[in-house]
Each structure stands twice: as C-alpha cells, then as structure tokens.
Amino acid sequence: MRNAEEFDDFYAGSSRRVLGQVYAMVGNRAEAEDAVAEAYLRAWDRWSRVRECESPEGWVRRVAYRIAVSAWRKAANRLRAHRRDVTDDHVDPINPDHVALVQALRQISADQRRVVVLHHLVGLSVAEIAAEIGTSANTVKTWLARGRRALAEHLTSNEQYVMGGRGRDA
Structure with missing residues (x-):
C-alpha cells in the first residue's frame, strides 16, 4: 500500500x-x-x-x-x-462522359453492370470474374456481351448529353 x-x-x-x-x-x-x-x-x-x-x-x-x-x-x-x-x-471537374457512363450503367441489369465493371474498370479476366461471383465463365461472357450491347444503346441514345449538351455538330 x-x-x-x-x-x-x-x-x-x-x-x-x-x-x-x-x-x-x-x-x-x-x-x-x-x-x-x-x-x-x-x-x-x-x-x-x-x-x-x-x-x-x-x-x-x-x-x-x-x-x-x-x-x-x-x-x-x-x-x-x-x-x-x-x-x-x-x-477534377465532373467529366460529361463519366456522368453518361454512370447513367448508362444504372440502366442495365445488376448482373451485367457487375461483370462490365469488374472486367473493364477493375481489369479482371472472365475466369477471375466467374470465380469471384460464383458463376460459369460462359455466363460471364453472356452478361458481358449483353451488358456492352445495352451500354452502347444507352450511350448512343444519350450522345448529345455525352457531348456536353452541344450535340454532334457543335
């Protein structure tokens, strides 16, 4: 003590x-x-x-x-x-192309969006994506193809927005 x-x-x-x-x-x-x-x-x-x-x-x-x-x-x-x-x-100012891409990604299915992001933004291979999400490589390829097609449609329909609101001939 x-x-x-x-x-x-x-x-x-x-x-x-x-x-x-x-x-x-x-x-x-x-x-x-x-x-x-x-x-x-x-x-x-x-x-x-x-x-x-x-x-x-x-x-x-x-x-x-x-x-x-x-x-x-x-x-x-x-x-x-x-x-x-x-x-x-x-x-970094907000890039209109980035905004258009995010908007287009929101319009495709969640599965397609996930594989497109993992493949094109993260850089994973089809096999790596299949392993990460627990599906077959063929399913990943299908979702990628459909996702790309859907993105192309959404980006084309938003072309004026992508061009910063000026349109193609600006």
Whole structure:
C-alpha cells in the first residue's frame, strides 16, 4: 500500500503544476488535461520505475507533452486526409462522359453492370470474374456481351448529353 500512498502524494503535489506547464506548451486546456491524465496513468502503471527517475515529475511532463503532440499529429493527419479527399473531389471537374457512363450503367441489369465493371474498370479476366461471383465463365461472357450491347444503346441514345449538351455538330 506504500506505493499507492507515495503515488497519491506525488500526484497531489505535482499534477496542477504539470497541467499548467503542458497547457502552456500545447495551448489547449482540454488537450493538456487529457494528455496529463494519460501520462499520470502511465506513471502509475510504471510507478516502480518512474519513482526511481531523477525527476518523476519531468517524466510525467515529457510523456504528457508527447501524448498531446501525438494526438495533435493524428488530428492534423485526419484533417489533411479529409481536405485531400475534398480537394480531390473538387480538383477534377465532373467529366460529361463519366456522368453518361454512370447513367448508362444504372440502366442495365445488376448482373451485367457487375461483370462490365469488374472486367473493364477493375481489369479482371472472365475466369477471375466467374470465380469471384460464383458463376460459369460462359455466363460471364453472356452478361458481358449483353451488358456492352445495352451500354452502347444507352450511350448512343444519350450522345448529345455525352457531348456536353452541344450535340454532334457543335
């Protein structure tokens, strides 16, 4: 029980000071509080080693700062990834051909759409598609042929839309 009392005394005597220091370093009180709480938890888990350090308080402060920085990096990376995704969506203007293809794909049967996408967009062979969807290669070939034919009809009927609304003679 001596360790618990010793740790409690250490915590009571240093936690407010460490919180103030970490807050000053990271600039956000909530983040500092979370980081300091986690650092003291880690100190408790390792108290037999931490209490032997030259400065247990310094150990906690260093760990709390690292936790805060790590949390900040994770948040910044998530934000960057989100911005990159959003930016990517806005950098590439919507291509009328892409819109027409998606619209045409929606108008063919689900089985045909699936094999057309797997073959032409994913790049799978007929045998690979058959294995993935659990059907025969001949069925895949039939769906591909019918899907291509249906797509051609839908794309031809939407030719004006495919040409960006200008028509063939624009």
